[in-house]
Amino acid sequence: MKLLLVFALLASTIYGARVVEVSKEYQKSQKCKACHLKIVKEWEESWHAKSHYDKDEYFSKSIEYVARKSRKSPNSVKVQCATCHNPRIAVTTTGLDYEIKVLMELDKNSKVNEAIESSAINEGINCVVCHNIDKIHHDRDDTFRGMDRVSWTESGLMVGPFDDATSPYHKTEYRKFMDKESDKLCFVCHANDRSVNGLVFVDMQKEYKKQDKACVDCHMGEKTSGVASTLKTDNGQAKKREVRGHTFRGSHTQDMWINALNLDMWQEKDELIIALKNPQPHNIPSGFGSRELIVEIAYMRHNKVVDTKSISLTRYYTRRKDKPTIPHLAEEMSEDVSIPANGEKILKVKKAADASSVEVKVYYRLVNDEVHSILDLREAIWSKKFFINSKSLELK
């Protein structure tokens, strides 16, 4: 543990996530609306816009829980998580001196509190996170993510996918990671998510089996013709462009879940075989620990349900002495039961003796029962079942 701390301190002085202050004209998405209204509106609906702890119950309760169990101040944990959830924060680490200040209630006007409470960062992953990345440092150790993996452009320089864009409001520059190599942008944060004990509980970059599509093709949609900006810069017209949506649609909305997995089913003697196939280039579930797939089986006879069974595919996390915990405090985790990228998983269940047919439904949940109850989550979305697929079969 100590060694890890020394290493972290050393590394932060070598690489040092360097803070670049964003001036008021660019801090908030509100400032972009005059010329990029559609993009701002789409982004506002996305969960990138909810990545600040104030806007995500699961995230904020996880912070409180980590702080309580690791005897740290909630603000120190917030700074730690900000690496990916709030990477434009003005402080990048907190030390023992801050913990002492908190204990003595002298933290009120500290730099740390100011940085955390600043309205500049309450939009979470907003425009000036992705579009102010100057360089992604692939040479850095795999564990360096979010703000520790990038350097920022000067305030007011927006990087984007076009090499011929000009704007009267801000400077523009082309970057490959906004265009042909956009997966690299996503992997700045969507990779190597670790517990405070260093256990990597999910690593989308490692499991990724790239085919023809990039992350943006599915999560921002295919390119369509439109405009990047509504400002009339092209002979009195807005310039026509091939653009994508800024929806970043994912696991919290029903849309993309339909048929996200293929379902196949057959009978072998007195067993029912269920094959779950994943055509996506990353595992499902993935992204965050404690996500869950639920396979519900209903055996019928004469259109009446005679027996039911439910199979949960999820991962459990433990700390000291096998105590159940949340991913971020885990020392160990149960076996990976997700459906591998471009792969499949076979489930075998005993057929109910008197059934003449069976119906199987597959759902997804954002949080399994264990973590749901540890954190006492209240909002409906955390227990919602997102429908994925279903199939029926006559039985012999």
Ligand code: HEC
């Ligand atoms: C998570 C990263 C991310 C965030 C946050 C983000 N963008 Fe983008 N943006 C991208 C990517 C990637 C592209 C390139 C899409 C493509 O292939 O055309 C892009 C493209 C654009 C373009 C060019 C038009 C287009 O669709 O290609 C504009 C303008 C733009 N973004 C503005 C914004 C504004 C304004 C915000 C804040 C409301 C924002 N972006 C937030 C990643 C992001």
Ligand code: HEC
């Ligand atoms: C006064 C209008 C205006 C405002 C306000 C404005 N932009 Fe732009 N922006 C433009 C124009 C014009 C372009 C170029 C569009 C084109 O060439 O198709 C552009 C292009 C971009 C691009 C693409 C750059 C590239 O090289 O591909 C990004 C990213 C972007 N803006 C982000 C932002 C962000 C973030 C904000 C808010 C902080 C913002 N803009 C505010 C007018 C504006």
Ligand code: HEC
């Ligand atoms: C600066 C870090 C960062 C970058 C860069 C980033 N993301 Fe994210 N992304 C996050 C975080 C943090 C969340 C979780 C937000 C929450 O749920 O509170 C998230 C959530 C998501 C989700 C889940 C949305 C949902 O509804 O479940 C999708 C999809 C996603 N990101 C796609 C992308 C894609 C595609 C890119 C690259 C163009 C990208 N992200 C770049 C940090 C990032």
Ligand code: HEC
């Ligand atoms: C071929 C389309 C496709 C590509 C490419 C793709 N995804 Fe996904 N992704 C999906 C589908 C479908 C889902 C499940 C449905 C949903 O989240 O709405 C998903 C789910 C996710 C989730 C939520 C996972 C969970 O179990 O909670 C995240 C985060 C995510 N993708 C990020 C990414 C990132 C980052 C990339 C690039 C490295 C990427 N995706 C590439 C289709 C794709």
Ligand code: HEC
């Ligand atoms: C390496 C970058 C990174 C760091 C550091 C990080 N996260 Fe995240 N976090 C993500 C990404 C990316 C997602 C989105 C994954 C998805 O949607 O499946 C996410 C999602 C989450 C979620 C799920 C939110 C939801 O709405 O479903 C929780 C809870 C969470 N993080 C807690 C934390 C806590 C607590 C910390 C600090 C102790 C932290 N994270 C630090 C990258 C990070």
